[in-house]
Amino acid sequence: MSSLKIGVLNLAYCGGCEVAFLSVEDVVKSLANGDTELRYCTIAVGERNIPEVDAMLVTGTVRSTDDKELLKEAREKSRFIVAYGTCACYGGIPGLLNLDNLKEALKSVFGERIPSVNKGAPTSLLDEARPIDAVVKVDYMVPGCPPPGELTSSLIKALIKEEPLVLPATNVCSKCPRNTGERVIRVEARRRIKSLSELDPNKCFLEQGILCLGPITLGACKATCPAKGIWCSGCMGPLPGRRFDEELIDLVSSVFSNMPPDKLRERIPDILKITYMFVAPRSL
Amino acid sequence: MEGELKMNKKQCSGRKTCSLRSRILRKLITYGLPAAPATVLYAALTNPACAGCPLAAACPLRLAPLAILYALFAGGFRLLTEKTGRLRRLFRVSGRGLSSRNLGLAIILVAITATATITLAGGGPDKLIVEPTEIQAKVGDVVKIHVKVEFAHPQPCPAAKYYYVEVKVSGDLEPEKTKYTHDDMHFVSKTGEFDVNIKVMGSGTVTIIYHYSDKCPFNKGGIEQASVKITAETPTTTTTTTTTTTATVTAPATATATSSTVPAGTTTITQKTSTTTTETTTTTPAPVKAEEHKISLESLYNSRAILYYALLVIGVIGIPATMLWLQTGKKNAIRRFSEKKSSIISKASTGSKARELENALVEAIGEAASKNRMITKLILWLRWALVAVVVVLLILIPFAYVGLICPCPMWVPQAILLSENLPRDLMDVAIVVIIVALVSTIVLRRAWCGWICPLGLTQDLLAKVYGRARITGKTDVVLRVIKYVFLAVLVILVLTSSTIWLCIHCFISTPLSALRYQSFVGGALFWTLVALGALFFIGSMIVPRFFCRYICPAGALLEGVGLLAPLKVHKTERCKECGECTAMNSCPMGLAEPGETECISCLNCVRNCPFKAIEVGSFKTSKKG
Numbered sequence: 079m080s081s082l083k084i085g086v087l088n089l090a091y092c093g094g095c096e097v098a099f100l101s102v103e104d105v106v107k108s109l110a111n112g113d114t115e116l117r118y119c120t121i122a123v124g125e126r127n128i129p130e131v132d133a134m135l136v137t138g139t140v141r142s143t144d145d146k147e148l149l150k151e152a153r154e155k156s157r158f159i160v161a162y163g164t165c166a167c168y169g170g171i172p173g174l175l176n177l178d179n180l181k182e183a184l185k186s187v188f189g190e191r192i193p194s195v196n197k198g199a200p201t202s203l204l205d206e207a208r209p210i211d212a213v214v215k216v217d218y219m220v221p222g223c224p225p226p227g228e229l230t231s232s233l234i235k236a237l238i239k240e241e242p243l244v245l246p247a248t249n250v251c252s253k254c255p256r257n258t259g260e261r262v263i264r265v266e267a268r269r270r271i272k273s274l275s276e277l278d279p280n281k282c283f284l285e286q287g288i289l290c291l292g293p294i295t296l297g298a299c300k301a302t303c304p305a306k307g308i309w310c311s312g313c314m315g316p317l318p319g320r321r322f323d324e325e326l327i328d329l330v331s332s333v334f335s336n337m338p339p340d341k342l343r344e345r346i347p348d349i350l351k352i353t354y355m356f357v358a359p360r361s362l
Numbered sequence: 363m364e365g366e367l368k369m370n371k372k373q374c375s376g377r378k379t380c381s382l383r384s385r386i387l388r389k390l391i392t393y394g395l396p397a398a399p400a401t402v403l404y405a406a407l408t409n410p411a412c413a414g415c416p417l418a419a420a421c422p423l424r425l426a427p428l429a430i431l432y433a434l435f436a437g438g439f440r441l442l443t444e445k446t447g448r449l450r451r452l453f454r455v456s457g458r459g460l461s462s463r464n465l466g467l468a469i470i471l472v473a474i475t476a477t478a479t480i481t482l483a484g485g486g487p488d489k490l491i492v493e494p495t496e497i498q499a500k501v502g503d504v505v506k507i508h509v510k511v512e513f514a515h516p517q518p519c520p521a522a523k524y525y526y527v528e529v530k531v532s533g534d535l536e537p538e539k540t541k542y543t544h545d546d547m548h549f550v551s552k553t554g555e556f557d558v559n560i561k562v563m564g565s566g567t568v569t570i571i572y573h574y575s576d577k578c579p580f581n582k583g584g585i586e587q588a589s590v591k592i593t594a595e596t597p598t599t600t601t602t603t604t605t606t607t608t609a610t611v612t613a614p615a616t617a618t619a620t621s622s623t624v625p626a627g628t629t630t631i632t633q634k635t636s637t638t639t640t641e642t643t644t645t646t647p648a649p650v651k652a653e654e655h656k657i658s659l660e661s662l663y664n665s666r667a668i669l670y671y672a673l674l675v676i677g678v679i680g681i682p683a684t685m686l687w688l689q690t691g692k693k694n695a696i697r698r699f700s701e702k703k704s705s706i707i708s709k710a711s712t713g714s715k716a717r718e719l720e721n722a723l724v725e726a727i728g729e730a731a732s733k734n735r736m737i738t739k740l741i742l743w744l745r746w747a748l749v750a751v752v753v754v755l756l757i758l759i760p761f762a763y764v765g766l767i768c769p770c771p772m773w774v775p776q777a778i779l780l781s782e783n784l785p786r787d788l789m790d791v792a793i794v795v796i797i798v799a800l801v802s803t804i805v806l807r808r809a810w811c812g813w814i815c816p817l818g819l820t821q822d823l824l825a826k827v828y829g830r831a832r833i834t835g836k837t838d839v840v841l842r843v844i845k846y847v848f849l850a851v852l853v854i855l856v857l858t859s860s861t862i863w864l865c866i867h868c869f870i871s872t873p874l875s876a877l878r879y880q881s882f883v884g885g886a887l888f889w890t891l892v893a894l895g896a897l898f899f900i901g902s903m904i905v906p907r908f909f910c911r912y913i914c915p916a917g918a919l920l921e922g923v924g925l926l927a928p929l930k931v932h933k934t935e936r937c938k939e940c941g942e943c944t945a946m947n948s949c950p951m952g953l954a955e956p957g958e959t960e961c962i963s964c965l966n967c968v969r970n971c972p973f974k975a976i977e978v979g980s981f982k983t984s985k986k987g
Contacts, residue, residue: 177716252939284972293938293973320935323703324696327723328936331692331730332972335738339728343720350720362703362719 082108082238085118085131086162087152089145090172090207091138095163096121098224099135104231113238130155133218133237135162139172139207139359146204146213153214158237160218166210167221168315169359173207174351176358180205207359218243223313223356226299245318250292250310254301256282283309284333289346291353294325313356322361326353488513490527490572490586498593499562507558507590509570511547524575529558533566535592565594681813681965682806682929682978684740689977692733699726734974741969748813756795757816768871769816771799772852772916799916800923806978807924807931811910811917812950812964817870818910822950824899825906830947833905838952841912842960849915867913869895907950910962921960929978931957931968936975943967943976 086096099105100122108114118125118134128134128148134156140146153159164170175183180203210216220233220243229245236243251257258280277283283290283304291312292304299314316322330353334342346352354362489512499505509527527542538559547554560568572586702722706715756769802809811818833841848867872895876888901908910917933956943949943956948966956967956976968976 177719179715249938257940293940323700325936327696327699327726327730328973328975331727331734332974334727335731335734337731339724342727343724348720350716350723353723362707 081112081115082133082234083115083117083129083131084237085116085129085134085152085156086120087118087128087134087136087148088120089136089138089149089166089210090141091163091165092171093121095137095165095224098227099137099162099230102227102230104227104234108234114234128152128155132156133158133160135160136166136210137163139165139169140204140210140213141172141207142203149210149213158217159210159214160220160233160237161210161216162220163225164221164223164313164315164356167219168357168361169207169209170223170356173209173357173359174355176206176362177351177354209360212359219245221245221296221313221315222299226302228300229298245296246298247318248297249317250295250297250299250301250304250314253297253299254282254292254304256280256304277307279307287333289330289333289352291326291329294320294322294329311355312353315357315360322357488572488574488586490570490588492570492588492590494590495588496591496593498595501562501564501594503562504559505562505592507560507568507570509542509556509558511554511572513554526573527556528571528573529560530569530571531560531566532569533592534562534564534594535566535568536561536563537568560592562592562594565592567591679805681741681744681809685737685965685968685978688733688737688740689974692730692974695726695729695733699723737974738969741965745813749819752814752816752819768868769795770868770916771796771810771919772868772914773871799920803920803924804926806929806963807927808917808920808960808962810920812962815916817868817914818907818950818962820870821902821907821909824902825950827903829903829906831904832947832952834952844912845915845918848913849918852915867894867915869898869909906947906952907962911951911960917960917962931961931963931965931976931978933957934975934977936973938973938975940972943971945970 086099088096096119100119105114109116116123117129117131128151134152136149136152136159138145140149161167165172169176211219218233218236220229222229225233233243235241277286277288283292288309290304290309292301292310294316295310295312296314296317301310303310316325330342330349334345337345343349351358491510491512493508493510497505497507511527525544529537529540529542531537538561542556542558544554546556548556558568558570568590570588570590574584574586576583699722703719706718706722709715752769798814799810802814872888872891898909898913905911944954944967948970949956950964950966951960951962953961963978965978968974968978
């Protein structure tokens with residue numbers, strides 16, 4: 079049995095997914111025993127051009143024309159394209175810029191001296207960041223920021239057997255240790271939290287008036303964040319087959335049902351960017 | 363539930379949804395077949411007194427016991443099949459009802475049925491109309507009094523031989539005849555008319571009394587009466603003033619059927635002036651002081667049947683309709699946000715999209731939140747509004763006029779089957795109770811139990827004492843069967859031995875019986891019943907709706923009838939599985955999932971659900987089939 083040739087392609091990204099992929103135990107094991115073979119990876123392999131591979135794990139968003147061309151080339155040279163990480167699946171953090179004007183944003187960062195990205199340079203920024211399936215056909219989707227190790231292991235297994243990868247259809251709450259089954263989400267979350275130290279470590283965040291996106295987020299992460307005391311910001315993206323807008327409005331309108339819009343704006347400043355942090359290019 | 367889902371797939375193989383026709387057919391086969399032997403049995407054992415009545419087929423009083431039998435067969439087996447799964451193949455139970463598209467159809471059907479039943483069975487008493495009510499005549503004249511009886515039911519009545527109109531006089535008057543029967547009447551549709559001739563010898567009063575038939579099931583032995591005052595004039599006067607007044611006599615149900623007096627205040631007179639010809643030359647209409655129609659406690663009591671039907675429409679059809687409306691409103695808010703979003707995105711990228719988008723999002727959230735609040739409040743308000751109406755209409759007003767009654771779909775059919783026990787004066791309340799209970803259950807599953815039943819309300823209030831205990835597992839299932847056993851015993855007792863069950867299972871009936879029949883107090887049976895009543899009373903304090911869960915045969919009956927209901931409470935795919943709906947023992951029936959068997963549609967779970975992901979609707983959109 080020949081080994082599975084894997085490549086990791088980076089588009090607009092932070093580098094986390096790549097590192098997370100290589101630090102998964104099962105990946106290292108499979109590389110060691112020859113089940114898989116890493117052909118292309120910027121931080122691990124010296125290959126500079128995209129080779130022919132069985133599975134290409136794409137991390138990051140399509141942000142520039144260069145990204146687009148690389149992605150198209152990878153599609154031609156590989157049997158499977160895997161959208162690896164939330165940026166590739168939904169647009170992720172780089173996609174937040176879609177909500178603002180690109181030129182104004184660049185100006186605010188670089189001042190008047192905007193780097194000459196558009197003048198004769200080999201690459202130029204696209205107007206909008208896009209998830210990779212807006213450009214090419216995607217065979218597997220592994221969300222997460224970064225994708226949890228267990229999901230990566232099952233991805234490797236699925237790739238070897240050429241089976242579809244089944245994501246769990248449960249939300250974060252179903253795995254959350256704070257969900258005791260006897261909780262009552264106080265629909266009128268009037269109490270204002272002054273400092274985070276006031277939070278009860280064993281109570282649901284929603285119950286304490288904090289907008290946790292757990293109920294509408296895919297629970298493949300096994301609720302790591304809420305268990306450690308951080309509310310869910312929705313990095314795994316929505317559940318399969320659900321519309322994010324609908325779910326979000328459902329959630330916020332229920333938890334803060336007694337709050338007029340002005341108060342809501344005051345309570346959660348920048349609510350749009352907080353809630354759409356990881357899914358803006360896909361859902362907006 | 364899993365088994366149901368599989369079976370549905372098998373039945374509708376290759377199609378996503380079944381057609382309406384196949385669904386109705388399946389329902390008929392599923393529930394009609396077990397009901398068939400019940401119908402035969404019922405026809406054999408039915409009360410022969412109804413044999414002459416042309417309305418027998420549509421009579422709600424006859425249909426009610428049939429429904430009990432039906433429920434016994436269908437509902438009992440349903441419970442067994444759900445819990446054991448062995449008889450499932452024999453009595454196929456489908457998890458699907460009519461789709462929400464056919465809600466309108468269902469409402470129309472219910473409306474037609476209700477209207478037909480009301481028109482055919484008729485409510486209220488027969489009307490006696492006498493004109494004129496005051497006559498001035500010369501001594502020696504023969505005056506003519508026109509008497510009309512407007513029957514509440516189509517004529518001829520099967521008991522036509524037995525009703526009659528009696529003419530009583532006081533003063534110097536000589537009636538031609540004192541008793542008029544069916545044969546003397548001239549009929550136009552439902553109204554019988556005839557003239558009474560009276561020779562005037564002096565002033566006096568004619569009292570015309572209509573006696574109901576002894577065989578009349580609606581007002582046995584009751585009477586309606588009206589009086590005509592005749593003033594004799596001196597022969598020199600040539601003018602006679604006559605005023606024709608239509609007296610609509612609505613005799614209220616009196617406490618005892620044998621009572622022959624009608625309270626004077628119960629006669630409401632509507633003024634209508636016309637002329638009659640006696641032997642007068644000139645006729646001048648004289649003003650007659652007649653009582654105006656007033657909305658009083660009296661008229662409220664008289665028209666309580668109509669009010670109660672209105673309650674049915676508002677409460678039972680209004681709840682799901684309003685819920686559906688609010689749910690649609692919420693969906694519309696989300697849809698509008700999506701539209702706005704795409705228009706903002708597609709605009710040229712000048713200015714900040716984020717601010718506009720945020721405004722749209724916050725607006726949509728605000729709109730959805732207001733709908734959420736409305737759903738929450740609506741349920742609470744409707745609950746208390748219905749409680750108020752039930753307490754006033756079914757308990758307080760009858761109490762003021764008649765005495766304590768049981769507005770219970772279990773007590774009424776027993777009383778009807780054993781007709782000597784039926785207080786005739788409560789007949790219309792009885793009919794209304796049965797119709798409302800059955801029709802509301804056919805619209806929304808067991809809505810009677812959750813929304814109207816005063817006993818359920820009592821238990822809800824009692825549960826506030828402690829109401830946190832749980833009975834689970836096999837004990838729970840076995841105890842739940844008790845109510846079917848009670849229903850079976852009840853039916854057998856009533857049908858075979860002609861002994862009224864006396865509702866000994868009910869903790870309300872014991873004190874009521876003690877109040878009603880003084881002889882009932884004392885003795886071993888009485889104290890046993892008091893002990894049992896106390897047990898249920900305390901049980902209801904500890905376990906919410908203890909009586910409904912394990913004892914109440916009316917619940918068993920309605921559970922069976924409710925299988926036909928197109929609407930029920932169910933989870934939608936938006937459910938986040940947070941478990942909020944049934945947390946903290948908020949489900950009075952102690953169910954694990956909203957809309958399971960024995961759900962009483964109290965909508966507590968809908969109110970609790972923070973996402974409003976539990977809806978009232980058809981079975982089809984249910985998450986688990």
